[in-house]
Amino acid sequence: MRKFSSLASRVSPAIPNLKIHEQKQPQNSKPSNFSSSKNLGKKASNIVNSEATSTGKPQFKDSNFKSISASQTHISSNKYKFDGKPVDHHYFAEVLSRKDWVFLLSHEFKDKLANLNTRTILSILQNQENPLHLLRFYIWVSDICPQFANNQLIHGALGNALYRKGPVLLSAELIEDIRNSGCRVTQDLLCVLLGSWGRLGLAKHCNDVFEQISYLGLTPSTRLYNAVIDALVKSNSLDLAYLKFQQMEVDACVPDRFTYNILIHGVCKIGVVDEALRLVKQMEGLRYSPNVFTYTILIDGHCNAKRVDEALGILDRMKERNVRPNDATYRSLVNGVFRSVPAHKAIKLLSRWVDMEPKLPKVAYDTILYCLCNISLPRDAVVFLKKAAERGYIPDSSTFNIAMTCFIKGLDLDDTCEIFDCFTQQGMKVDFNVNLALVEALYKSGREGKGNKYLLRVLQEGLVVNVFSYNMVIDCLCKVKMMDRASETFRKMCERENLPNLVTFNTLIAGHCKVGNVVKARELLLKLIGHGFKPDIFTFNSIIDGLCQVNQIIDAFDCFSEMIEWGVTPNTITYNILIRSLCITGDVSKALKLLRKMQDDGIQPDVYSFNALIQSFCRMNKVEKAQRLLTGMLTLDLHPDNFTYIAFIKALCGSRRYHDAKELFLSMEANGCLPDAYLCNSYIDALIKSGQVKEAQRKAYEDTPHLGAAEVIANEFLPQAEDEEETDQYLPEAGIIGTHPSNIVEKALECFHDKHIYSSCDEAYRLTQSGELNVPPEYTDEYCKGPCLTETHHVLDCIDGFLKHYKFYNKATLHDVRETIETGCSYGPKRGDFNVAEHLEAEENRANIASKPVVYGLLLMIMAAWCTLF
Template sequence: MRRFRIKSSRLSKRFEKGGGAYPVSSHFLPVSVPANPTFHRTQSTSTSYQYLSLSISPCEKNIDKDSNLQSISTCQHRVLAILSENNNNWFSLLSKEFQPYLQRIDPRFVISFLQNAHNPVYLLKFYLWVSSSNPKLAKDSSVVRVLSDFLWRKGPVILSEDLLREVKSCGCYITEDLLCILIRSWGRLGLAKYAHDVFAQMPLMGFRPSTRLYNTVINALVTANSLDLAYMKFQQMFSDGCPPDHFTYNTLIHGACKQGIIEEAVRLLKQMEKRGLSPNVFTYTILIDGFCKSNRGEEAIEVLHVMRQRNVLPTEATYRSLVHGLFHCLAPKRAYEMTTGVLENEPVLQGDACNTLLYCLCKNGMAREARDFIEKLSLRGFVPDATVFGAVMVCCMKTLGFDDLHLLFENFIKNGGKPGFHAYISIVQGFLKERNHAEVCKYIKQMDTAGLLSSVVSYNELINLLGETGEMDMALEMSSEMRHRGFSPNLVTYNTLINWYSKLGEVNKARDILKKLLEHGFRPDKITFTSIIDGLCRAHQLADALKCFHEMPNWGVSPNALTYNVLMRSLCEIRAFRDASMLLNQMQREGIKPDCYSFNALILNFCRVGEVNKARSLFSDMLRLGAVPDKYTYNAFIRVLCDENKIDEAIEILRIMKLNGCNPNPFSYQMVTEALKNAGRFEEAQKLERYKETTV
C-alpha cells in the first residue's frame, strides 16, 4: 500500500502474455443447462447448549474437591477414553471411577458430553450408564432433547446383536424411553424399514406393545414418508389391544395431509369422532394446513368455523398456519381479502396472526395493503411487533411516498409502538433522500436515546446508509462519534468509508481513511483493495489501479471476481479489450470463477463495436463455465442483431432468454418491435407488443 501512487505506464505490460481469449464456436447463444442440484440433509431447529470451560460449575467444584479431577472437560475426556477402549467392562469402569460423584453431576455435564462425543454408540452407552445409575437425571427433558437431536445428527445407532449382548452383560437394558428416542431418530433419518423391523422384534427385547410405542413408531414412519407402513402399524394396534388416541390420529392425519391425500385426512377425522375421540386444536390446525397445501383455502376457513361451533379455541399456531397457507395457495390479493375477513370478525384481536399477515404482505410487496391494515386495526388497539413493523417500513419505502411513510411511522409511535432499528433506518433514509438534515439528526438522536445504537454493527449500518446517500461528512462524523461512545471502529467501518469515498471518486479522502485503517492496526483485505481500485478507476487513474492490484499479494490478499470485474470494466471503457481478455484468462488460471459481470464487461463492449463473433465466443465460454447470463447480456446481442437487420435471430434471443429463466424486459421487446416496424413487418410487431403486455 505504500506504493499507492505510481507513474502511469503502458497497460499491456501489467499482464502476463496469454492467448486464446476468443475460442471459436459454431453455435449461437446455446441454451444453458443448470448443473445437477446438490441435496442436503434436512436441518431441524433444536435447543443448543454450550458450556465453555471458562469457569468451573458447582458440579465441577465438587468433583475437583473429591477426586482431584480439575474440570468437567477432564471428566469428559476420561469417560470418552473408557468408552473408546473397546472394553466390554466399560460399565463397571465408569461406575467404579464416577459412581461416588454421580449424584452431584447435573444435566449440564451430561449434555456437554453428549455434544462432544462424536461416536453415536458412545452416546448410547453413556446414556445407559447414566440411566442405570441416576434415572432421574436420564429423564431430564433437556438431556432427552439433546440426546434425540444428536442421535439424529451423528447416527444412526444400529441395535446389533453384539451391542444388545454387550448391554445385557453389563446388567443394563434398553428402556422404553430409550427405545422411543431411538425410533424417533430412525424416523428423522428416513430409516422407515429399520424402525418397522425393530418394532416387530420388540418381544425379543422384552417389550410388550403399548399405545405409546405404537404412536412412536407411527410418528417415525410418517416422518420418514412411509405412510403405508404407518397404516399397517395402525391396523395392528387393535389386535394387540392398544387403543389409538389423539396422538395416533393426529399423526396419521398429518401424514395424509403431508402426502396431499386430504380426503383420507377427513375420513380419519370422522373415524376418530366415531371412536369417541373429539378432535382437538392440533387436529384442526393440521387439517387447515393440509387444505391450504392442497390449494383448498376456502375449505381451510370452513375448518376454522367448525372449530368455533365446537368450542375449540384456535391457537396462534392455528392462525399462523391459516395465514401462511392462504398466501401459499391463493393469489396474494385474494389471500389478503380472505384473511382480513377472518381476522376482522374475530371477537378477540389475534395480534400474532395480524403480525403474520403483515409479514406475508411485505413478502409479496403489498405495501398499501399493509399500511391500510395497520390503520384499520389500530382502531381496535392493534400495534404491530417492532420487528414486523420494521419490515413494513422497508416494504413501504419501495412503493409509498415519503409523506405516507412518515405518517405511518409517527402513528406507530403515537399508538404506543416502539420502533426497532430497521424502522428508524427507513425513516432516516427517507429524510436523507429529501436532504432534510435537521430531521435526519433528530431521528438519529431518537435512535440513540432508545438504545438502538448500541453496537459497532448498528453504527456501521448507519454509516453505510449515510455513505449510500452521499452524506460522507455525516458518515465520517458518525465514525468519530462511535469512538467517543466507546465503540471502536473496526475493519468494516473503515472499508465502508473507503468504499463510498471511492465510489464518489474522492481518492484522496479514501487514502486518508486507509491511513487511519493502518494506524489502528488493521490490515487491508480484499474489500479494501477492491474499493481502492474501484476509486482509482473512477478517477481515471487506471495505471495506479493496476499497480495496487499487483501489490495485493505482498499483503497476503488474493483478489476475487469483483476485483477483476472492476478492472476489466475500466479497461473496456478505454477499449483495451486485449488487456481485459488477459485479465479474464488470468483469473481462471488462478482458480477464480468468472461470473456474469466478468463476461458482460467484454461481451457488451464487443457488441458495441461490432465484434459479434468474439462476443458469441465469450458467451459460449460463459455458459460452459456455469455463469448465468442476465438481461444485459442478452440485450447486447439483441441490439447488435437488430442493427444488422437480423431480426429473426433477435427474436430467437427472446425465446432463449425465456428458456434460460431470464424474462425479457420492456427494452428487450422495444428493440425488436422497432426493428420489425422499420422492416415493414407491422403485423409481427403488433403481435409481439400484445405478447409483451401479457408477460412484462
C-alpha cells in the first residue's frame, strides 16, 4: 500500500505573499562556449526545482497544518483570473498546501466564481501532483459552487487522479482538516473515494469506512451501497460484495439495476455465467429489465467461460427485446471470441457471424481487423478487409495504420503496396510513421525504385515539414545504409531553413559510423559543435563504436578521454564497446583492467560486459579465469545467458572435460536459461570436433531433436563418414538409444507430442500419427508462411532421427509427406491440396502409367525377335 510523505517537504513554512520566486540558476563548473548551454542549464535547473516541489505524497499524521497563519498572507487580486488564461498550477499547489487553504481560495476567487467552469476545474484536478491538493480543491469547489458537486466529468477526473497519484485514505487527520475548513464529507465525495480505493485493491479500507459512515454524518443509501459493492468487485473481493448486497435489506435499501449490473460484472469476470444468469432472473423479478450494459457484461462473461456460441446468441436475444448493442457490446464480443478460442476457430465463427449480419456497424469491422493484426495474422486480415470493403467498409486512419504495420511485417511487399495504393486513392490518410516503415521495408528488400516512389509521395504530400519529420526520414535512410540519400536530405533540410537539432546530427553520425565512414562522422561532429550543440552520450558512443569497427582502438580511447573532458559520463554501453573491441584484438588484459575501471567509476557492468571477456578466456582455454569472471558476474546478480554457456561448453569440450560440459548443459534450465537451437547446435558441433560422435548423436536425436541439433550431424559429420565408409555405425537405427526396437518406435511417436516441437501450430493443422494433414485450402497462406510449416518439418526431422524408413498408418513415408507439403504450398494448380492419401494415389498412377510404355516396348522387341527367327 502506498503512503504519503509529509506536506512540509513540499512547501516552505513561510512563503511571503505566496509569490513564486525563481531560484538562482547554478553556474556550470566548466564554462562552455556553446550558446545553448546556458539555456540547457536553466531548463535542467527548472526541472530539478519543479521536481523538488512535487516529490513525495502527503501523510496526514505528519502534516504540519499549523505552520502558516492567515495573518501572514496577502494575495494580490490580480494574481490569477478564471478568464480563459492558462491555469497556474504551481500557484494552486502553493495555495492548497497551506493550512488556511479554504480562506485563501475563497478570498482570492470570490469575485471570479462566475468565470469558473468545468474545463478549468478539470485542468486543475488533472495537473495537481499532490493527491491531497486535488481533493481539497474538489471539496472547496463543491461547497462554494454546488452545481459542480454532481458533475460526472469532474467525478471521473477526480477518481482517475486519486487512482494514479493516491491513495488518499480517509484518516482522522483528514476528516478533521475537512471539518476545520467548514466543509464535510459528502455522499458524492465518499463515492469517488470508494471508487479509487477499489481500483487500488483496498477492499478492507472500503469495508471499514463504509461500516463507520454514521460518524461522517451519512446514512446508508442505495447509491452508497452501489459504490462500495462496485469498489469491492473491482478489488476482487466478491465475497464481501455479496455480503454488502445482503445487508442492503437490513438498512432498508432496495437494489436497483446498477446494483445487479455490478454484481453480474463481478461473477462474469471470473466466468461464473450461471450465477450471472440467476442474478438476471432475480433482477427481472424486481421489474428491472436488462439493459445494453447487462447484455454486454453477459457477452464478456460467456467468452470468459469459453461459451462463445452462447455469447453470439445473446445478440439475438437483444434483438428480440429491442435492446440496441453499442460499441462496447461489439468490442466485447469480438475481443472475447479471440481471447477464448484458437485463432482459426475465432476467424471461422466471426466470419460466419459477419456473413449472417447484413448490416454491421463500423466498430465491429474495426475490432475484427484490429484483433487479426494484433495476433499477427496478415493473410487473414487482408481476406477480411477485402470482404468488408465489398460491403462498403472503409477503416478509419488509426485502424488502417495498425493494419498496414501488420502487413508490412508479415505480408508480401507487393501485396502490401497494392492495398496501400487502393485505400490512399480513396482518400485514406496514412500516418507518417507507417509511410516511412513501408519505405524502409522496400529499401531493405532491394526495391529501391518503389521505395523512392513512396518516399517522394511523402515529400509531395507535405508530411515532412519540421525538424522532427526530417529526423525520421534521415533515420529511415540511415537504417538501410543509404548514407548519400541521408546526407542529401540533411542538406535540403538546411536549405529550407529547418534548423537541425542534436538528434539530427547524432542520427547521421551513428549512420556513418555503422558503415565505417569515420571521416564523415568527424566532419559532422565539427558541424554539430559549429551549430552550438554539445555532444552527448549518444554522439560519443557512436563515434567510439565506429572507430572500433575500423580497428582504430587508440583513437577510440582518445575519444573516450575527450568525452570525459566534455563532462559527458560514460555509460555501460561505452565500456562494453571498448571491452569487446579489445577482446577482438586480443588485448584481454587491458579489457580486464577496463572492466575494473568501469566498476571503480561506479558504472554497473551487465552480462555483455562479462561475456566478451569470458568468451576470450574460453577461446584461450583459460577456463579457470573465465570461471572467476563468472563468479564475479553472479555476485553482481547478473545471470548468464546462452552465449555465456556456449563459451564454457565449447572450452570444456576442447579440454576433453565432456562430463563437465554435459553437467553445465543440463544445469541451464534449472538456472532459468533455456537452451535454444543455436546453443544446442554449438554443443553438438563441439562434441563432434572433439571426436565424441556417439555422444553428439545421442544428444541430437534423443535429448534435443526438437531444437534442430541433428542438422549438425548431417552437415558436419556424415559427409566425412561416408567418405570413410563408416556411415552405418552412426545412423539412428543402429541403436543410438540402445533399447528394444519397440522402444525406438515409441520414441519416434513421441515427436508428435513434444511440446518443444509443436508449440505454436494449432492442433487442428498438425501432422497426425496416421500421416494426415488436415489443412483447409483457405488456411494455406497461414500454414505455409507461419509456424506450422516449420514445426511440421521439425517433427519429420525428429522421426527421421529415430527411424529413417518410418511409415505412417496410411503407408506414406516421410518423403511422401514432405512432397505433399511442398505441393500444397506451391503456387501451382495443386496449391492448398494437403491430402497425403491422394498424393500417394497420384504417385502410384504415375508409376503405373510410366511402366506401361516399358512393357509395350518389351513386347514389341520380343515379337520382332520372334519374327526374325521365323
